[in-house]
Amino acid sequence: xxxxxxxxxxxxxxxxxxxxxxxxxxxxxxxxxxxxxxxxxxxxxxxxxxxxxxxxxxxxxxxxxxxxxxxxxxxxxxxxxxxxxxxxxxxxxxxxxxxxxxxxxxxxxxxxxxx
Amino acid sequence: xxxxxxxxxxxxxxxxxxxxxxxxxxxxxxxxxxxxxxxxxxxxxxxxxxxxxxxxxxxxxxxxxxxxxxxxxxxxxxxxxxxxxxxxxxxxxxxxxxxxxxxxxxxxxxxx
Numbered sequence: 001x002x003x004x005x006x007x008x009x010x011x012x013x014x015x016x017x018x019x020x021x022x023x024x025x026x027x028x029x030x031x032x033x034x035x036x037x038x039x040x041x042x043x044x045x046x047x048x049x050x051x052x053x054x055x056x057x058x059x060x061x062x063x064x065x066x067x068x069x070x071x072x073x074x075x076x077x078x079x080x081x082x083x084x085x086x087x088x089x090x091x092x093x094x095x096x097x098x099x100x101x102x103x104x105x106x107x108x109x110x111x112x113x114x115x
Numbered sequence: 116x117x118x119x120x121x122x123x124x125x126x127x128x129x130x131x132x133x134x135x136x137x138x139x140x141x142x143x144x145x146x147x148x149x150x151x152x153x154x155x156x157x158x159x160x161x162x163x164x165x166x167x168x169x170x171x172x173x174x175x176x177x178x179x180x181x182x183x184x185x186x187x188x189x190x191x192x193x194x195x196x197x198x199x200x201x202x203x204x205x206x207x208x209x210x211x212x213x214x215x216x217x218x219x220x221x222x223x224x225x226x227x
Contacts, residue, residue, distance in 0.1 A: 004157070031213045042203065042219040043158075050213060091157050097213035102146045104205075104215060106157030 002026065004107035006092050012113045013082055021077040021110045025094030032075050033104060034067055035091040043091065049075065050097060082114045121204050121218030128194055129226050136221040137188040138204035146207035147180050147187040148215065153200045161202075162189070194225045 005024045013019050025032050034046040045059040049069040060066070064082075069075040079086055089111050093104040121138045128134055138147070146165055150158035162173050164180035164187060171178055177190045187206075191198055204218040 033214070043217045045214065045217075048214055056212075056214065093157075095213055102207045102213050102215065103148060103160055103163050105160065106150075108155075108157050 004094050006107035006110050010111045018080045021090050023075045023092030029094035031095045031097035033093045034077050037089045084114050087114045119216050119218040125222040127224045132194055134191045138218045139186040143184040144206035145209050148205040149178050149189045150203045151200050196225050196227050199225050
């Protein structure tokens with residue numbers, strides 16, 4: 001079946017502009033996660049959605065970052081007033097998160113470059 | 116937050132050699148997962164471990180869930196050039212719901 005998809009695959013934006021990154025999770029997966037990965041670094045947790053529960057926003061680095069998940073499916077990560085340090089690959093993952101099965105499946109990522 | 120210490124940070128090996136990497140923590144994990152990330156791609160799940168002491172294989176890959184629940188290792192036997200990439204461990208804490216904690220990654224280079 002279809003995996004996690006993300007769009008756009010690459011985004012170049014000017015400092016100060018807002019950007020929206022989209023994630024389509026695997027159908028039926030109730031949990032959705034956003035991570036940030038700087039060049040050569042590990043995965044930095046940003047936010048996660050689990051069903052209808054309030055999202056865990058504890059990883060968002062500043063109030064310029066926000067995310068929504070509409071209808072329990074597609075998610076959008078928004079970065080307002082982008083800064084050069086926001087340049088990174090933004091990865092989305094989804095999981096069933098049920099029956100104690102915690103495998104997360106990742107999309108290909110969106111490479112964001114802020115000039 | 117919780118920390119996973121992954122080592123080594125990088126490895127340079129010859130094709131055909133075996134390689135081992137591990138993750139340790141001071142916390143107890145319920146689940147251990149191992150991922151591989153190729154350049155320009157998202158991480159791909161290799162092996163999932165759910166029980167302390169569990170040893171699981173996937174082709175040339177073998178991973179174990181440490182008996183103390185605080186560590187895990189991944190072995191790759193008879194390495195080939197396509198094994199090149201970054202390997203990440205990830206653990207799930209009982210108190211963290213479905214959220215995973217990731218190690219910093221091991222960069223593997225295989226010389227033909």
